[in-house]
Amino acid sequence: MKIAYLINHDITTNDGITKKILGQKNQWEKLGHEVEVYCTLPSLGESILESKQYISTTPFKLRFQLQDDLLSDLDAFYPDIVYFRYNTWSRTLSKILDKYKVITELNTYDLGEFWLLFKQERTMKSLVRYLGYKLLRDKVLSRVSGIIGVTKEIAYHSSNAKYNKPTTFIPNGINLNEFTTMKEKNVDTSSRIGLFFIGSPGAMWHGVDIIEEMAKNLSDYDFHIVGMDGENNSNLFWYGYLNKNQYTEILKKCHICIGSLALYRNGMKEACPLKVREYLAYGYPVILGYEDSAFIDKPQSSWIHTIDTQKEIDYNKMKKFILNNIHVVIDHDEIKYISTQNLEVQRVDFFHLLSEV
Numbered sequence: 001m002k003i004a005y006l007i008n009h010d011i012t013t014n015d016g017i018t019k020k021i022l023g024q025k026n027q028w029e030k031l032g033h034e035v036e037v038y039c040t041l042p043s044l045g046e047s048i049l050e051s052k053q054y055i056s057t058t059p060f061k062l063r064f065q066l067q068d069d070l071l072s073d074l075d076a077f078y079p080d081i082v083y084f085r086y087n088t089w090s091r092t093l094s095k096i097l098d099k100y101k102v103i104t105e106l107n108t109y110d111l112g113e114f115w116l117l118f119k120q121e122r123t124m125k126s127l128v129r130y131l132g133y134k135l136l137r138d139k140v141l142s143r144v145s146g147i148i149g150v151t152k153e154i155a156y157h158s159s160n161a162k163y164n165k166p167t168t169f170i171p172n173g174i175n176l177n178e179f180t181t182m183k184e185k186n187v188d189t190s191s192r193i194g195l196f197f198i199g200s201p202g203a204m205w206h207g208v209d210i211i212e213e214m215a216k217n218l219s220d221y222d223f224h225i226v227g228m229d230g231e232n233n234s235n236l237f238w239y240g241y242l243n244k245n246q247y248t249e250i251l252k253k254c255h256i257c258i259g260s261l262a263l264y265r266n267g268m269k270e271a272c273p274l275k276v277r278e279y280l281a282y283g284y285p286v287i288l289g290y291e292d293s294a295f296i297d298k299p300q301s302s303w304i305h306t307i308d309t310q311k312e313i314d315y316n317k318m319k320k321f322i323l324n325n326i327h328v329v330i331d332h333d334e335i336k337y338i339s340t341q342n343l344e345v346q347r348v349d350f351f352h353l354l355s356e357v
Contacts, residue, residue: 001355003028004074005037006084012045016274022049023175027344036077038070067092080355089136101354103146106154146354151293153270166354170347171272171293173340176332179281182252185329193326194254198226198247198275207261207289210309217315224250255326261289261309280335285325294337303328
């Protein structure tokens with residue numbers, strides 16, 4: 001099968017999204033398929049992800065100017081399936097939807113995020129942005145051949161189910177072969193126990209304010225927050241942006257990792273963040289504020305502690321989890337559910353199903 005992967009993303013950053021797409025592409029090729037990546041980005045540059053690159057400097061140009069070079073290259077390849085990480089309508093995408101079988105990957109409850117922005121800003125501009133996004137979203141999802149959500153909640157949300165498209169959910173995965181367990185089983189606990197979180201500024205669903213409250217209630221433990229700035233105190237430490245080599249040095253000194261704690265602010269209860277997969281691949285037990293899609297239908301794991309942050313947190317229960325997992329190191333065999341190798345077989349099976357329709 002010939003698969004074209006269509007993305008609008010700056011892959012020159014070699015970030016988590018870029019690594020995810022590279023992992024998908026590699027697995028599809030190992031399964032015997034021919035894959036070409038078509039990437040629109042602000043400027044040409046080198047990336048770990050081999051692709052055909054196209055420049056778009058402004059959102060207006062991206063939406064309303066035809067990308068003739070991309071369309072020409074795509075026609076030359078003439079794929080059986082076009083797979084694209086969801087992005088808003090454009091004239092170029094409209095042409096592709098007319099000509100090819102297109103499957104979209106939904107990575108978030110996007111309408112919820114735009115509605116959250118409107119509630120935060122409460123301006124006419126933010127309302128128009130939300131309504132415009134919703135209208136253009138209809139123009140895309142009503143015409144795709146299939147939908148893959150990264151969570152069951154996203155895939156079958158009423159805002160997507162109304163299009164009555166073939167749908168499945170496949171959680172984000174990680175290539176476990178690229179990760180070596182970092183946590184040590186007999187890690188030194190003579191010093192203070194450390195908890196680790198990495199995120200980005202402005203993401204309200206991260207729930208960093210909840211981590212601050214955790215630090216106040218668990219004063220015997222140290223909390224390390226990477227990716228944003230704040231005011232340090234006796235057991236809460238902020239590091240701002242760090243590259244991978246830098247933040248893993250902090251991670252090595254910690255015992256437990258923390259995932260997003262306030263997804264409810266986006267109207268979500270379920271997720272599968274790439275960063276949490278990285279924690280698990282390095283061997284760390286995790287505290288989460290949501291249900292992880294990959295483990296929902298699996299036996300309950302003692303190294304995942306899920307909390308409902310809309311209710312009062314039971315800190316005694318959390319402390320018990322932390323103490324029980326100080327020396328626990330997660331083995332790769334225990335997290336095979338998040339292996340890219342396993343998950344991408346499911347994705348390609350869905351491709352085959354739709355290519356035959």
